[in-house]
Amino acid sequence: MTLKQQTIQGVWWAGVAQGGRQACQVLITVLLAHLLSPRDFGLLGMTTVFTQFAMMVGELGMTGALIQRPAVREEHYASAFWLSVMVGVILMAIMTACSPAIARFYRTPDLQPILVAVSLSFVLQGGWVVQQAMLMRAMEFRSLAIRDIAAVCLSGIMGVAAAVLGWGVWSLVWQLLVHNAAMVWLSWSFTSWRPPWRISRQALRELSGFSAAAMGFNCVNYVSRNVDYLIIGRLLGATPLGLYTLAYKLMLLPIQNISWVIVKVLLPAFSKIQHDLESLRRNYTKVLQTVALVTLPMLGGLFVVAPEFIHVFFGPQWEGAILPFRLLACCGVAQSLTAIGGTIYQSQGRPDLQFKMGCANAALMALVILFSIRWGIVGVAAGSAIFTICWMPVSFVVASRLIQLPYVRIWRAILPAIGLTALLMMGLFAVKHTVHTSALSTLMLLGLFGITGYASLLVVMKHGRVALHV
Template structure:
């Protein structure tokens, strides 16, 4: 096949990443606005009930297709052969998990010491079944870098949530307003993916294909289960050791601290696994991964640093004085937010390289260390201690484990992998410290947020000017389709 008509992998990935960024920004802005509006309409304990339901939903949805979509997403196999079997697996498992969530909802709610969460869990479990129907269409959109049409689908979904939740909250539905609005948003998302998918597949089953995709997917599904337990065990402990109000405050702080990481990782994930899978198959991932990690750190570190430095004015300005106690947790969770971005990037690299078994064991070790750390820290320092435990375990245990694995798999050194993070880390630390000092001298929360954030951002931009300019130049080159990386025929599968 001649180079004419081929599409550069760099160009496709960069273009999809840009559109993924647009998607995330629009979606998160609407989501953030929705949270602010609803927080002023319902009590903190209703957020606690939602937190319990979200624990169940996130664990179940990440187990719903047993990781089978990973084989479809990596771009190394034939979708005509793989997709029907993946569709059947997704439908069967999502149906079973939905029924289990509905039946076990009372027991789960009692485990969290929040019986009011029972109907919220049952309603929100409907999204598990809906995601089973959208598993293959959404993965095909992901595989083919179709982020531009995906913007329309995802924005329509979050707008639907806003349109539904406000009148329900005003009518006194409480946590059920949050649950039913999410079901409505998921239904819109399902419809949209079926419309834009490049090819529609019917359910089917091939035993050899099922064995192949589950060999890669099962460790990933188990890793997803463990990581979501890891990221939600704090809700269980806060709810049991403190009270529903503290849980509501902590949920708000965790979501706000995780907003930068969720946006950045969602943008990266728009292209990560398909891109990393192709690069690994071509033997080029090791040479490029240091640049990728450095670019992500450049974007992630200053945002998290400013969240830490401006925790109190950020909470009070956005949600009101009643939510001010959440600032103590936000300050420590901001550090975890930056670490989580790196952790999720490393996980995507592991999936792209086909090392899902190693990924599973990292998550197991993470959970094993985090649980006692959370138990001790929450007992000592309340919701602030939960954030501190998350940050310390991620930085001192999880990231070093990933570095050990990735340097071995990719054949590079730690310094080669992480060199690009040093300057962003130092500059972000300086920016966050300056923002905190400035905010401490301003009485108005909004004024402190505006002045501290502006000066902190200016300091970071000045200290990293040359690096930022190089990053922009690289992105422009990729968008002009000047990358030498070409995608032609599907690459041969690399056996993990």
């Protein structure tokens, strides 16, 4: 099978995985939103700021290092595996020791036992990151799709069952732990490799050059994406954080289903043609155009139907998430387009440059959030949107220079999608202000109109499909 065929097949299976996973997660979130309170979601959101950062550190950047490296030996896999497990144990101990201080930081004593329980996921993650890298390196995205969907379903069933039994926030904790346990079991089921009992210092040194910079970027990128959670939880409390968390999750739907799917496949594909700059330039702009054509209309449509969507699926108790979600949708436009640039940095072996960009982004984002928090979660969402949109051209400039791509070609790829999305949104608003029916009827009508308009855009811009010439 050629690289082009592998890449297209990889995008397909990654799309199936993401679509199936997101469909299950949306259904589970809707059910849990009716069974739990915004405060329950806010409590888990407080822990997530710290626990997901620790999991980012625990991954050590090994996934990208094992994928990008031209030749990988047995000792690379074994050393990366055992190091990940040991770091997971250390992080669990640190989180357990720090849990009282974190609970005091949030002024929420209920948080301490939740942090201790969730820290078990650090060790569980160490049991599947190397197997995931092996499957991604081999472009076995079908196996990854089955694993991801099954893990979400199993953990979702556990979470909903626990919520029905009245476990409150602990239903979300058990959902997280079951998800990581399922990831371990399924990852081992899809790989025949078993780690031998040895660690090679030489192998770790060979991986560390890439993995250290990649881990550094992942950490600062996580900080820039989650500093809002930290500040909202500390200054505003659990309930506003719960509303903001829902708004942010809804904004991420198109990005996770489109941009992140493609990024997952592009790293191994671009790494194989890392020295063919012309091919990289051509494929980068084509993928960027495709992402813009798909994600921008989706985000624009969600912006318009946000009130009806939240009222119908989540209920009136979540009304406070409507305006933050609309503002964050603008933030999502920039995030969906700049996510592709990460594959350029890593495929060119420049995670150090990506790390520097991430540090600048995280520092500036923190300042923006600290300034805008005075206006509540609406102010935070507005500040995030303005900053992210302003940062987007900077990200484009750096990525384009790395592969000697004329800057104008980037905007030539995305401007048609921006214009057509604006037309679609105007049409949706016109329909919305013409009809006066129930929220459900309005949502269905706008959905039908939006899908029809979306299909029309794809026909008009049919040259924007992914067609990798490698």
